[in-house]
Amino acid sequence: xxxxxxxxxxxxxxxxxxxxRIGLLVLLLYVVYASxxxxxxxTRFVAGVSHGGRFLARMFPPDFSPDKLVLLEAGMIESLQxxxxxxxxxxxxxxxxxxxxxxNLSPAPLAWTARTLIALCRSLHPVxxxxxxxxAVGFGALAGVLALIVAxxxxxxxLIGEAVEEMSMKQMEAVRATGAxxxxxxxxxxxxxxxxxxxxxxxxxxxxxxxxxxxxxxxxGGGIGATLFTAFQRFDYDFVLTIVLAIIAIVxxxxxxxxxxxxLFQ
Amino acid sequence: MDAKASFKPVxxxxxxxxxxxxxLRKEYRSGLAVLKDVSLTIExxxxxxxxxxxxxxxxxxxxxxxxxxxxxAGEMLFMGQDLxxxxxxxxxxxxxxxxxxxxxxxxxxxxSVIENVLCGRLGYLPVWRAWLRKFPPADIDRxxxxxxxxxxxxxxxxxxxxxxxxxxxxxxxxxxxxQDPDLVLADEPTSSLDPKTSVEIMELIARxxxxxxxxxxxxxxxxxxxxxxxxxxxxxxxxxxxxxxxxRALEDSHLMAIYGGEGxxx
Numbered sequence: 001x002x003x004x005x006x007x008x009x010x011x012x013x014x015x016x017x018x019x020x021r022i023g024l025l026v027l028l029l030y031v032v033y034a035s036x037x038x039x040x041x042x043t044r045f046v047a048g049v050s051h052g053g054r055f056l057a058r059m060f061p062p063d064f065s066p067d068k069l070v071l072l073e074a075g076m077i078e079s080l081q082x083x084x085x086x087x088x089x090x091x092x093x094x095x096x097x098x099x100x101x102x103x104n105l106s107p108a109p110l111a112w113t114a115r116t117l118i119a120l121c122r123s124l125h126p127v128x129x130x131x132x133x134x135x136a137v138g139f140g141a142l143a144g145v146l147a148l149i150v151a152x153x154x155x156x157x158x159l160i161g162e163a164v165e166e167m168s169m170k171q172m173e174a175v176r177a178t179g180a181x182x183x184x185x186x187x188x189x190x191x192x193x194x195x196x197x198x199x200x201x202x203x204x205x206x207x208x209x210x211x212x213x214x215x216x217x218x219x220x221g222g223g224i225g226a227t228l229f230t231a232f233q234r235f236d237y238d239f240v241l242t243i244v245l246a247i248i249a250i251v252x253x254x255x256x257x258x259x260x261x262x263x264l265f266q
Numbered sequence: 267m268d269a270k271a272s273f274k275p276v277x278x279x280x281x282x283x284x285x286x287x288x289x290l291r292k293e294y295r296s297g298l299a300v301l302k303d304v305s306l307t308i309e310x311x312x313x314x315x316x317x318x319x320x321x322x323x324x325x326x327x328x329x330x331x332x333x334x335x336x337x338x339a340g341e342m343l344f345m346g347q348d349l350x351x352x353x354x355x356x357x358x359x360x361x362x363x364x365x366x367x368x369x370x371x372x373x374x375x376x377x378s379v380i381e382n383v384l385c386g387r388l389g390y391l392p393v394w395r396a397w398l399r400k401f402p403p404a405d406i407d408r409x410x411x412x413x414x415x416x417x418x419x420x421x422x423x424x425x426x427x428x429x430x431x432x433x434x435x436x437x438x439x440x441x442x443x444x445q446d447p448d449l450v451l452a453d454e455p456t457s458s459l460d461p462k463t464s465v466e467i468m469e470l471i472a473r474x475x476x477x478x479x480x481x482x483x484x485x486x487x488x489x490x491x492x493x494x495x496x497x498x499x500x501x502x503x504x505x506x507x508x509x510x511x512x513x514r515a516l517e518d519s520h521l522m523a524i525y526g527g528e529g530x531x532x
Contacts, residue, residue, distance in 0.1 A: 005481070
């Protein structure tokens, strides 16, 4: 017997992952290629930063003159109304759509129809939907409300459908076993299970609609976005800053309120 | 229990609540029968216990009766109709006369205790009454009386998820009785409970169903409990009935036929 251990081939704890390495190399090459095509160069970046500096300098101090504040107030109130209306109608429409999309509740053809509709609502960004509605119903708050209803339906129905699919079937089965009609099963066996999450999603959607209501205004959907767009066009950069600050403030308040709502209904 | 000596198949009120099962067969996957040609006549009163090993089709049999599971073939005659053929409204009308108690209680966790008991009335009420919680006062009075009867009168307004297992099963029993049933099905009602609570729950089911002279069909793992409370024991093995008789006729040789082996009988 020898004291020297027989030479064992060294085992690799981390064998090289060639597919990953090749993938990263391809990604790097693509980034370089795309930057060249799009003319993204250091010189342009440096020039852009100095433009940005001048732009920022013109924004200070923010314009709080009374005539501007009247515009700001009107725009803000309209945006709030857009957000609240879109959330209320969006929630009301999402509930049936979400239930229809849940595969453990509705028959397959209905579930797939609902899922297709939801996918359609989600496929376009609210701004693009807003442009479509501005073309369809004209400039103003109505187009903004409609665009955000579509966005809310896409988001809420999908999450409600998923919440319903994750609920306890046993609780629902017991209600069904009492001979309850389908809608009573939904009211007493399904809704209590998904309600807290539904309220949480709705609060989050209100928060998100507040932010997006500023966005849809930029393309003609009314509200503070329209005021912001006009200010840009008139080079009133100091007023632009006022509007941006106001939007940040209201979004933060919205976040606090929605967080508080979610905690309340846990 | 002397009731057994004077056992009559029809209840004191003269209504025939007997259930005749003929050639019942259930295949979850084509060709693989869980229930093979089960025929049983269950008298319209008293407790029938179904015993047998796990996976032998006891649960499927009980769930076929109220059609939580659809049988593949066979008939189940109850109060003048074949339960196997019912669908839609007729099925719901039949279901509301069949109370069910579940192994895991299957209460709607986020509803209050009284709301869970009132779920037993959903088959008799329009949806809007459930939605607005506008239950008829007579139903509410009866729900409170039933909660008193199962010893949970002071828990009416707390949420079901705050209760212990034994308390939940009491609520489950109250919900089944709230249906004013002509038949009570109990699917392993004591399997999730400790031995003492199990006895209490079986006593409660036997007593409350006995007062109303309603037949009970109970699936049960525990042979001692079956012996103690049932008027009749049906032993199943591999989807077939292999024993049918009064508790005192059930001997070790039968248990060996039902469960197989003998070491566990020591």
